[in-house]
Amino acid sequence: MTNAGRPRAIPARLIPELLQRHDRGEGYRMLSRWLKRCGIDASPAACRRAALGLSPYGVRSPN
Numbered sequence: 001m002t003n004a005g006r007p008r009a010i011p012a013r014l015i016p017e018l019l020q021r022h023d024r025g026e027g028y029r030m031l032s033r034w035l036k037r038c039g040i041d042a043s044p045a046a047c048r049r050a051a052l053g054l055s056p057y058g059v060r061s062p063n
Helices: 012-023 028-037 044-052
Strands: none
Touching: 012 028, 012 044, 028 044
16 A cells, blocks of 8 residues: 555644634634645644644643
8 A cells, every 4th residue: 555645744834824824713624625735635623633732643642
């Protein structure tokens, strides 16, 4: 199985703009569409986690 499709992880270089867009009132679905236009296949849930500063799925924060 190859990983030749669109990248799914939100690159660090786009996080500042994602946060600015979220602060201006763009919703998670709109942020997801913007990332798709940038070539990143991120779900609205992934955009929400990035905007709220939560860790990616599968990564547990230390207790």
